[in-house]
Amino acid sequence: MNDIQQTIESEPITSSQQDHSAPSVTAVNPASGVAVLLCSLVVTLVVCSKRSSAFRTRWKERLAPHPIPCYRCQFFSNNPFLKCAVHPNVVLSQQAVDCSDYCPYQGYKRK
Structure with a gap:
């Protein structure tokens, strides 16, 4: 009986002899x-x-605030053909920032 135990312990287990029913579980490090x-x-x-x-x-x-003051000028109109009556060539451009004819729109005046 002693000889049988030694041969069983010394023989390596082959893949055909392994039990595949139990899944292998690998531990995951929580860190x-x-x-x-x-x-x-x-x-x-x-x-x-x-x-x-x-x-x-x-x-x-x-x-x-918008740096170009044309929208707040009384000479500005939203007409696509003539936006400014005084300076139509520089209206709504960077050159219009320092417009000498800028006059703020005061709204409609009552008579």
Whole structure:
């Protein structure tokens, strides 16, 4: 009986002799899961921060007063053929910022 135990213990198990019914379980290190979670959180925060700063920049540009004063001038009309009666060649351009004939629109005057 001793000889049989020694031969059983000394013989390697071949693939045909292994039991394939039980799945093999590998342990996952919990620290790696936490590291992946933290990395994804950092990436998400960076992306959100970039988007929010770009949104704030665009919003501030929209709220800033328009540097070209033509829209607030009394000589400006929204006519596609003649937008300005005084300077039709520079209307709504960068040259119109320092217009010498700018006169703010006061609205309709009552008689």
